[in-house]
Amino acid sequence: DISFSYAGPQGPAGETHQSAEGDIATLTTQNGIPVADDQNSLKQGARGPTLLEDFHFREKIFHFDHERIPERVVHARGYGAHGFFELTDSLADVSRANIFQRVGERTPAFVRFSTVAGSKGSFDLARDVRGFAVKLYTQEGNWDLVGNNIPVFFIQDAIKFPDVVHAAKPEPDRNFPQAQTAHDNFWDFISLTPESLHMIMWTMSDRAIPRSYRTMEGFGVHTFRLINDEGKSTFVKFHWKPKQGLQSVVWNEAVKINGADPDFHRRDLWDAINGGDFPEWELGVQLFDDAFADSFDFDVLDATKIIPEELVPIRVVGRLVLDRVVDNFFAETEQVAFCTQNVPPGIDFSNDPLLQGRNFSYLDTQIKRLGGPNFTHIPINAPKCPMAHFQQDGHMAMHNPKGRANYEPNSWGPTQGGPRENPARGFRSFPDVADGTKERVRSESFADHYSQARQFFVSQTPIEQKHIVDALVFELSKVERPDIRSRTVSHLVNIDAALAAKVADGLGLPLPDAAVAARKPITDLPPSEKLS
Numbered sequence: 001d002i003s004f005s006y007a008g009p010q011g012p013a014g015e016t017h018q019s020a021e022g023d024i025a026t027l028t029t030q031n032g033i034p035v036a037d038d039q040n041s042l043k044q045g046a047r048g049p050t051l052l053e054d055f056h057f058r059e060k061i062f063h064f065d066h067e068r069i070p071e072r073v074v075h076a077r078g079y080g081a082h083g084f085f086e087l088t089d090s091l092a093d094v095s096r097a098n099i100f101q102r103v104g105e106r107t108p109a110f111v112r113f114s115t116v117a118g119s120k121g122s123f124d125l126a127r128d129v130r131g132f133a134v135k136l137y138t139q140e141g142n143w144d145l146v147g148n149n150i151p152v153f154f155i156q157d158a159i160k161f162p163d164v165v166h167a168a169k170p171e172p173d174r175n176f177p178q179a180q181t182a183h184d185n186f187w188d189f190i191s192l193t194p195e196s197l198h199m200i201m202w203t204m205s206d207r208a209i210p211r212s213y214r215t216m217e218g219f220g221v222h223t224f225r226l227i228n229d230e231g232k233s234t235f236v237k238f239h240w241k242p243k244q245g246l247q248s249v250v251w252n253e254a255v256k257i258n259g260a261d262p263d264f265h266r267r268d269l270w271d272a273i274n275g276g277d278f279p280e281w282e283l284g285v286q287l288f289d290d291a292f293a294d295s296f297d298f299d300v301l302d303a304t305k306i307i308p309e310e311l312v313p314i315r316v317v318g319r320l321v322l323d324r325v326v327d328n329f330f331a332e333t334e335q336v337a338f339c340t341q342n343v344p345p346g347i348d349f350s351n352d353p354l355l356q357g358r359n360f361s362y363l364d365t366q367i368k369r370l371g372g373p374n375f376t377h378i379p380i381n382a383p384k385c386p387m388a389h390f391q392q393d394g395h396m397a398m399h400n401p402k403g404r405a406n407y408e409p410n411s412w413g414p415t416q417g418g419p420r421e422n423p424a425r426g427f428r429s430f431p432d433v434a435d436g437t438k439e440r441v442r443s444e445s446f447a448d449h450y451s452q453a454r455q456f457f458v459s460q461t462p463i464e465q466k467h468i469v470d471a472l473v474f475e476l477s478k479v480e481r482p483d484i485r486s487r488t489v490s491h492l493v494n495i496d497a498a499l500a501a502k503v504a505d506g507l508g509l510p511l512p513d514a515a516v517a518a519r520k521p522i523t524d525l526p527p528s529e530k531l532s
């Protein structure tokens, strides 16, 4: 028993206890040198100076000094778990992706849930979007479906991402509020960015304070493409539907939980999985072709829009089960690197300008966050299928190419020459035809910012609508500048006059003239007046 034989750090030399014996391993340095005494540094005399010669002490402190890596620039606080994806309905007709071929086949998965704005040590129940990032270790490479629990996004073009994130994070002079959207900078940006209003309706709703990670939906958000064996493209939207149902807390609960247990969501996931209550989601797809896409009165490349399920019903094709917690938080959850550009053959991108920007951003930030270009060598990021390439060297290179050749073409033959490209199996980008003038531009088809915001608001039950009103009043009441408050309320007028009126009343604001004029429910307006 080691618990009572410990003599403490003051123990005389040679009497440090808790020593290695029987099954207990010997403590070593990183170089494997066995350590005799881990309680006392090497000194010149009992009260003398510590000696530079003490390599064990130096190594231990140096390593400790370098323990921290930068937190993610967004989604810093998160929690992950392992599991599997099982195909329940083959998509072989529309996609050649290996993962979508054989019903019943399981693919290993790692999922990280997160909040967006707060730092790594912030609380779980902030009013915020939740990340729902899924890494699927398929037999033809890793597929990362880096989604959120809300199906739309604040902005339409990735060039605005630094702005929306700066505005949401703590204000740069005072560095508060932490993990709160209720502040001037956030609402200033929102009120000047009408494309954000659909997402604002969702973030002010109960969706932004989920009861558990287990009771959230997940969405790939963007329109992607599936490509079949003939090279035919089908547009697709991805959905994760929780078998546990969709549940949220109310704001008063969220505030109390944050104080009492800031780890509420991570503890809930850890306990559920360790208790054998494995959370499960269905994977649903919405499939449609170009002609169908052209028939919508919004643009499928615009990430501020959903595709209503009434127009394109969801087809359930698989299930995701989380059945194993991590062995080590840092090694797995902190070092995992999801990247929208990781798609296997059979899945491809659309021209959504937000997705195009994301495809650039993730790899770039991860090279910094994870200390160089070799983070795919970290086990949580490494593919579980065969891989071979000629990329080499750099910090922490653990899988340099074997053999004589590290270039191609080469004439070194099968054993020395290394891998070759594979025209039959390899990834080929869909040959989409693009034509146009080179210019900084936003498509006119992205211009309707209010119709789907309204659709979302009116689809809510009365109590859910009240929660949205209460959230808007609470958030805007924390905004100091009156012009930002009234500018935001003016946008609400375009969503629903009753909503605008209630928020204005809650804030003690006079209703903007437009709202008074629009007292009739805006949902009844003809489409031509929708943008008024």
Ligand code: HEM
Pocket (backbone or CB within 6 Å): 071, 072, 073, 074, 075, 078, 112, 113, 114, 130, 131, 132, 133, 146, 147, 148, 152, 153, 158, 161, 220, 221, 222, 303, 336, 337, 338, 354, 357, 358, 361, 362, 365, 366, 369
């Ligand atoms: C991280 C989702 C838009 C840049 C994340 C994560 C998720 C996510 C879930 C956390 C990944 C993890 O758990 O490790 C989304 C969704 C978006 C979106 C659904 C819009 C539909 C963007 C855009 C950019 C961006 C437009 C930049 C142009 C980043 C960066 C990280 C991140 C830099 C940190 C990655 C890391 O350090 O590992 N995003 N994001 N995101 N996102 Fe996004």
